[in-house]
Structures are given as C-alpha cells and as structure tokens.
Amino acid sequence: MTATPVYCLGCGAIFGYSHDIPTPNACVNCPPKRCPDCGEMDHITNLCSCWKSMDNDSPADIKAMFADWGLNVTITKETP
Ligand SMILES: [Zn+2]
Ligand SMILES: [Zn+2]
Known part of the structure; x- marks a missing residue:
C-alpha cells in the first residue's frame, strides 16, 4: 500500500x-x-505575540491545531 506524501507549503518537507x-x-x-x-x-512551536495576544479563539485554535498535527506527523513518520 502506498501512502501519498503531503508536502508542507512553507518548507517543502x-x-x-x-x-x-x-x-x-x-x-x-x-x-x-x-x-x-x-x-x-x-x-509553529514558538508563536509570535499576535497569536498569544488574541482573545478570539479561532486563530489560536488554528495554530494549536497545526501544532497537534506536527506531533501526530512525528508519530506517523516513525510508523513503518
Ligand atoms: Zn514546513
Ligand atoms: Zn505577529
């Protein structure tokens, strides 16, 4: 079974x-x-103060979601 790689738009990894x-x-x-x-x-692991200072949930939630994905990807990569 071949998984399709998903590339980061930011760095191409x-x-x-x-x-x-x-x-x-x-x-x-x-x-x-x-x-x-x-x-x-x-x-992504050290957000600028824009995100920290925002009381609105949405932007911070989006960044937090990316962080979660990053952790999940690390786990996924290690899985054969
Ligand atoms: Zn990247
Ligand atoms: Zn900023």
Whole structure:
C-alpha cells in the first residue's frame, strides 16, 4: 500500500503520509519567519505575540491545531 506524501507549503518537507491531512502552510520543520504584523519571530512551536495576544479563539485554535498535527506527523513518520 502506498501512502501519498503531503508536502508542507512553507518548507517543502514531507509533512506526513495521508490523504486525510490537509496541505499545511507551515510545519515543525519550517524555519521561523518574521511576522509581518508584529515583527517578532513566528514559528509553529514558538508563536509570535499576535497569536498569544488574541482573545478570539479561532486563530489560536488554528495554530494549536497545526501544532497537534506536527506531533501526530512525528508519530506517523516513525510508523513503518
Ligand atoms: Zn514546513
Ligand atoms: Zn505577529
């Protein structure tokens, strides 16, 4: 059985192997990027203050969801 690789749009690394994973804009392998909004470095594991300061649930939830996917991908990759 051949799984279809899903590539990260941010760094081009293979994000995971599944047809169920949506193509990510960023992953844990992406280098940190400088946020155009606040000027701080923004990384999926170290979010800039834009996300932390937002009281609205949606953007933070989206980033948290990406972080969860990153963890899941790590586990998936290690599975033969
Ligand atoms: Zn990436
Ligand atoms: Zn920011």
